[in-house]
Each structure stands twice: as structure tokens, then as C-alpha cells.
Amino acid sequence: MKIMVAGLKKGVGLIILLSLGLLCTGKAADFDLQKGKNQNGNLADTSKYLKAVHTFADNVLKSGRDIYGKVHSPLFVDGIHINTGEPVRWENGQQPWIISNFGSQQNLMHVLVGLSEITGDEKYRDAAAEAVRYMYDFQTDSAGLLYWGGHQFVDLENMENQFKGRPHELKNNYPFYEFMWEVDSVSTRNMLRAMWNAHILDWSVLDLNRHGEYDLQLNKLWKHEFEQPQPFFEGEGLTFINAGTDMIQAAMALYALGKDEEAKTWGVRLYHQYVRARHPDTGLGVYQYSQPKRTEIPPKTGPLEEELTFSRYGDRAKNQFADKYGDIALEGNVLWGSRMHTLYGKSPVMMLHLAEQLKGSEAGEKLLNWTLSGLKAYVKYAYSPEQNHFKPMWTNGVDLTGQVMPRTGYYGKKGTPFKPVKPTGEMMLALAKAVNLSEGSPELWEVMRSMFKAEKLGELGEDLKTDPELNYQTQISDPGMLVAVLEIHKATKNEKYLCLAEKIGNNILKDKFHEGYFIASEKHKYVRFDIPDPLALLMLEEARSGLDGRVPPYLTGYGSTDGEPGKDGRPSDEEIYDKTF
Template sequence: MSIARGRSGELVRAAADHADYLLKRAADRTGRTPLFVNALDSDSGEPARHDYDHVNKTAMLSSPASQQNWLRTLAALTAITGQSGYRDTAENVCRYMLREQTDRNGLVYWGGHTAYDLEEQQAAFAADKALVHELKCHYPDYELMWTADRAGTKRYIEAVWNAHIIDWTNLDFNRHGPYDAPHGALWANGYEGKGVFFWGSGLTFVNAGSDLYYGAAMLAKLSGEAAPLDWAERLAERYVETRRSGVGISGYQFSQSASAWCDGPAVRGDRAQYQLAPLIPEGHTVYESTLFKPRPAVQRCQLAIGEALGAQGGRFRQWSCEEMAAWGRAAYRSADNSFVPMLTDGWSLEGVTLDRKGYFGPKGTVFKAIPAGAEFFWMYAMGYRLSGDPFLWTMAKNIASGLGLGDIGEPDGGMPGDMLPGSGLAAADHRIIFGMLELYKATGRDAYIRIADQVADRLLASRYHKRRFETKGRVLINDPAPLALLHLAAAQSDAGHYLPCVFQT
């Protein structure tokens, strides 16, 4: 490879110095837990109050569910350097949460609205929420957890499904799962499916649903059990069933909720029907389940499941690539590098102005185009690698150009043009590094490594100070930049060696 021999070492050193700083300064100073505070003050190096999950902004929190980049960084450092202490530290966090911070079913006290208060040395819950479990695009490192505690990880994933699924016959679920829920039949339940858009008791958001099916799919991989994968596929397919013929875009949820707050507690029901339906011509079905709300992390999650499970994960890869292609064909606009907000039948919502306040904004809110940022470039690059679909390459190419990155070339050997102008936000975005690495893995062409390296240079220049990464006066425990550098270093140092797939940052 045409990469300076010492460059990968420089990137690893930067990531290791950042990690070493956090290991020294961010660890629980009481010594009673193996947990880490969410942030440090950049100037003093002292623990700072930082709330990732709407728990308590005034508390000194540790939020392991939202520290997955940190745990993956530690595991990656061990994989690259051979120093076992980094991964041991990450496993200790997982082991502690699985054994000491759960309800009677093994459901961990973490996630949205739940964290650990390091000053009070106890679990902390959001004051304006019930005591509930919530994961929304958190995607824990289940392989790391499995190494730390197999029985605890299995018990946890099963407890997640037990708490969140309301009706197993149609997979109605809620993004909030009660702790200490009575044990049910779990995978032995019967499934009927039936239609989508039904009136249910939960809010079946895909950002929570994807965490559910990701957990079950990974349990199937790790344990060898077939039943969890069956249920993971059923749940993922519920969103596919919302697609409209000829368009192919899935809804953000697959059910309606009669108890959702449309405008405070006084008005309840389907929030899109309440706020949007009066503004849309007849003939268009307007539910929350028929709104196009693209979430690239969800598609990358499905691709990661497909990659992890190999042949058994084929349906997840297919569904994800179909979804991405539908977004590109029905909603993408290259002129301004954006996606048009719309109903899943293709009816554009761009310019629609709300005439009453509600869930989607106050009166006067105007629906605007959705920028195709670096997270979409990464998604399409990953999709191309795992499918070889030339349309997904075209989408990655268009978005890269729209971000000011230049021409990524063609997959058949056409070389990329001039890349990375001297300015622009994308030039220092860790997600561009991951996207370029996907193109490199797909083609084996060093040009994409060199481009990723340019991004790394800009990332280091803009955010790496005093041997640690800083963000607005904080050193954040979950900063994804060190992890991106480690993946780049791994690709630079050995063309055939890659760290485990990353998709969540």
C-alpha cells in the first residue's frame, strides 16, 4: 500500500492518548464502580455534568448505553496494540451493568431516561418519565457484552423483548419498557401478523424497533438459537409491510396509537392525522406510519446484522438496500443534496405549513427538505459494499459531491477526482472516514484510504488538543473520533485486516 509506514502508528497514538486521559480522569473517583463519567471539562480535566439521555442535567451521570463508542474504542485499542487492559476495562463495565444494575429480570438500568448517578452511587431516572427502559439507536456491543457475561447478556436481551412487546400476535410494542415486568412466554408466543396501521397501545418507532430486532438477531448469532432470529425478522418486516407499491419507502412506525399526545394531554390519537391530514388532499393516507422520516443509523444497523449473520442475515441486507434505493429514487434531489419530506406514497410535504400546534411543531411550522449529510454518505457506501448495487454507489457519489467532497469516481476502476477542498464541515467529519473505508473495502483502492487520511488530518487539526479530543469545552466519553482513527489505522497497516463493523456513531 502507498501509505507511509508510520502514519497508522500516529493515528493509534492519538486515539490511545485520548483514551489514556479518560481512563485516568473520567473513572468513578469513589472507586466503587468501574463506570466512567459522561464528560470532563476541557480546561480543568474535572468531571463535568453531561446528560446524554434526558435523565438529569444537574447530576454527575454515567450513561453506559450511550458510551458504546467509548467501549468499542477500548476494544479496538486492544485489538491493535495487543494491550489487554483496554478491553478488560470495557468488559468490566459490561459485567458490572449486567450483574449489578438490573431489575429482577436482568433488564439493565440504562438507556433513554436512565443512567447512573456517580455522586449518589445509584441508578437515576428522569423525573418526568415513568421508571422505564428505552433504547433508541443505541445498539450496544453485544459481542463485547457476551464475552464479559454470556448468561447476563442472554438474560438482558430476553428481558428487553419481555418488557417492550405488548402484543406478540402483531408485535405491537412501546419504546418504553417497564422494569420488573411479569415473565411471559417470550419466543414461544404465537405470531399472526395481520395488517399494519392497526390501532395499538404502543408507539412502534423504528429507532426503538431496530434496537429490539438488533438485540434478538445478535442473540441468535451468539447463542446459536433460531427463535430470536425468527422474531427479529418478523419485527423488521413489519416496517417493510408499510411500503407503498411503486415507491418502496417504509413508515417510521407500523401502527397507530390512540393514546399518543397530539396537543398535550387533552388531545390524543394519531399525531399526523391530527396535525397534517387536514392539509393533505383526499386520497392520501396520513398516519404517523405513512411519514418518510429517514434514519441512516437504522439502515446501517440492518446492514450490520446482515454482515454479522452471513447467509442467515440476507433478508436484513435486502430490506436495507431496497429502502436506501427507494429513498434515492423517490425522494433524493441532487440540486441541493437533500431528501424531499413526503408521505410514503410519494406525496411531497415540502412547503406544507402547519395551521395548528402539535407534535410536529407549533402553528406556522413549515416542512423543509432534509439535508443529505455525511451520515447518508456513509450509509450508501456501506450499502454498496454489501450489495454491489451500482445505484447505491451513484447515491454515495452524488452525496459526496453535494457535501463538497468532490468526485469519488466509479466502482469499475474510474479513479476519483480531486477531493476535499480546504474548507467545509464534511472535511473534518468522522463519518466521512467510515464512508471512505467502506469504499476502500468494496474496491481495494488506496485512493479512498488517502482521502480518509485527509479527513483525519482535518479532524486532528480542528478538535485534537493537548492529546485529547475536545467538543465545545468538553472531553466527551462517547466521542467517535478516536474510534474512526483506529479503523483507519487498521486499514492502513494491513489491507486484509479490519476491526469489527461500526455503524452506530
């Protein structure tokens, strides 16, 4: 099989690939499937990808477990200093806290379980299971809700939750509920039910809040009455889709793992609220389906900063933009900024995953069709193939390119240009999954084709059946992009995509594997154990070896911890991992 470098003549391309050692024949030049398997049918360390992940996991088990304070638990620190091995600490002006946020370790749990699945060595799964059990035994409230997520973590120095009184919050964390259920089904069921109990403020209209209160008495949950509200009703909550997607995942987990039909009904109902709030003419949006109830009146003129951006003043986009743009100016109708990475990246990846799990059911068809229609609308109205970006706009399709913000507020200073959004690896993964599950949607495929060209990944051709001409000299090392390519390989069965995935995997090893750990770059000081790169490489190994279904997939889950806002803004552990030498 001759595999071409895009843009080169056939003979020249083949010669270059041979000379560079880049010619791939599907299962890869450095990998022999039969020799790589042990007597149990699992894989030994026969490839550089598996070896790297194995090394990473061994180092995490050696240097990432709790050895601090009087109690040495089976929990993991969130990360360490690459040179000293010291754990990541939260500076609080007194005794720094050693961060262990189980909500920010879910990719790591996928890696540990996946590595055991592929190698047959159960020590990795066992370590993950011990952490799950400890969290359930010692780090839940009275209702079974875990202390984890955006505003909670355990300090391993004294095993206390140092943000007592702060709310429960999951936003695009996408926990590994299947494994948690395997470890302790009773506690997982209780936790998932407690999560819905804490975050739904008014069941009759599904008024969801991203923040959930701890230690609430369990109410009647799924037995509540529901009255379909109008989109963008005024509510007490903030119905952000980054929190809503985690809630939908939780409900679907109760159905998939515990056969809870009522949970499934409410999970589908929740996603439907976002769909119903999409613009009726374009099908675009939405990031939220309600607006916060205004209890204080903001000033009619002047900048809207600090406390004036708080929810008690009502919808922040309305306050900042309504004078110029009218009724369309609502937070839910905003289509610019990093929120698009969730609305058309992280969230659809999860929704398509759930649809795939529910394939053949009415619920699965609804989730699939709603997600596909949303993605199709976005690429139709917002994507510019010439610039390979998504134009900033409102959900009514009004293009904001070239315009500036008329007033200072939550979204930026007066005079700030509305900026386009460049596709991320996660957004490309959403499109790739959509192409796969739609069996090659022409409009989505054409956008993927354009993005591949723009990213210099090669020419996909007219449809899934076309033999592509791919660029095996790409320097891309994005794990989301790697998994997107694997998704196309899954859809096409064309080995050329596997070869391209291997090249991206090689780049990840070159750019991000240092001192036995995966890290943002060799210039960064701190290793984040939840980095998705080792999971992407495990998925690559799975595809190369034909061990389909062994590795729990990368679903764009991500966790971080925020502190209380102060005069210098809101502190976050993100600041720690951004530090460089």
C-alpha cells in the same frame, strides 16, 4: 501513482499535492507497516491517528473512572469539563448527580476493545470488561435488564439509579453485545431476553413500545403465537424504528452469539413489519408500523400543543395534517425532519451490518434485500442531485416542497415550511455500505457520486471500477463520512479512497482533538467520552495497517439521557454538551 485534486489539470494537481505534503501512497507517508508492528504482530504508536486515540484512551482511564462517593466502582463518567476535569453532572435542584449511563458509552467500549486489539495492550479491554461486570452485578432489575439508556443512569456519588420508576429505553444505542457476551454470556443472554420481554406489549401483532417496564416476570417469549397484523393497526405501543432497530439487533445477537433460532425468527419478523408498512406504490417508509390507540379526542381546530401531542390523543400526524392531506397523514408516513437520519441512516447501517453477519443465510438475504429496496426507493423519489438534499414528502411520493404546515402541532407551528433533509455522514455511510454489499448498485452509486461532488470530495466516476479523481484538500471532519469512505475503499480496494480517508482523519485531529481529548470543537466546554471520532480513526488505522477485523466497527450508535418533561420542555444531557465558552 498520481493522485489528482478534482478539477485540476494532472501536472498542476500533482505539484500542489507534493508541495503540500498530501501525496498519499496507500499505506501513508508517515507509516511503515513492518516497522510499526511489534513482535506480536500488533501496532505500536507509529501514526498520528493511533497516537491520538492512545492519548484519548489513557486520559479517559486516568480522569474518567469513578472516584466519587464512598464506593469507587470501575464505571466511567459520561464526560468531563475540558479544563477542570470535573465530571458531567445532572442539576436537580439539590445535590447534582454525576452521570454514568452505560448505554451512552458504547462507542467508548468499542474504542477500548479496538485499541487493545490493535496494540496488544490489554489494559483497555480489561477496563471495559470491569465496567460490564459491574453493571451486571449491581445495576440490573430482577429480570436482568440493565439500568441504562434514554431514561436511566447511575449517579456515581451514591451509586443509585436516580430515575427510579422510569422506563427502559434504547433508541439507536446499538450496544456492544459481542463484547458483553464475551465478558458474561449468561447475564447478556438474560438481558437480551428481558429486553424483548419488556418491550413487546402484544406478541400476536408485535405491538412494540419504545418504553419497557422493569421488573417484569419473564413470559414465554418466542413461544407466543403470531398473527400478521395490517399495517398501521391501532396499538398500545409506539413502534418507532429507532427502538425497533435496537430490538432487532438484540434478537440477532441472541442468534449470532447463542444460536437461538427462535430469536432470529422474531427479529426478522419485526423488521418485516416496517417493510410491510411501506407504501405499496413507492416502497417508501416507514418510521413506525402502527398508530397509537386514541383514548381521548383532540379538538378539531386550533393548535395541538403540550399534552395534546401525547399518545392518548392518537396519531400526531393524523391530528395535525389529515384535514389537508387525508389518509396518508400518519406518523409512519412522514418523510421529513431529523427522523430521516434514523430511517435512512442509522437504522440501515445496523441492518446492513446484521445482513453482513448473516451472509449466506435466508435471514441475511432478507435483511439485505429489504434494506437495499428501502434505500433505493428513498433516493429515487426524494433525492434532488441539484440541491443535494432529500425533499420533504409523504410516503406516497407527494412532494411537500414549498408548502407550509396547515396547523400547529407536534411537527411545528402553523405556517412552518416543510424543509428538505441534507445528507449526513451517517446517511452517506448507509449508502456506502449498501453499495458495497450490493456489489455496486448503479442507482445507489450514482447518488453517492452526486453527494461526493456536492460535498466537494471529488469525482467517483461511473462505477466501482472507475479510477476516481478525489479532492485531498477537503475540510470535512465528519467521522461518519470517514467511515463511509473506508467502506468504499473496502468495496473497491482503490488506495485513493484510503488517502481521502486519511485527509478526513487529519481534519478530525485538527478540528476535534484538543487537550488530549476528542471534543465537538475547541469552543465546547464538555468532553463526551462516547464521541465517535476516535473509533473512526481506529478504523482508519486498521485499514492503513491491513489488520482487517480487529476493530469493532462504528455503526452510528449514540446515547443520550432525557429527564421528565416540564414547563421548559424535556431536560436532556445534550444541553450540557452543547455549552460553549
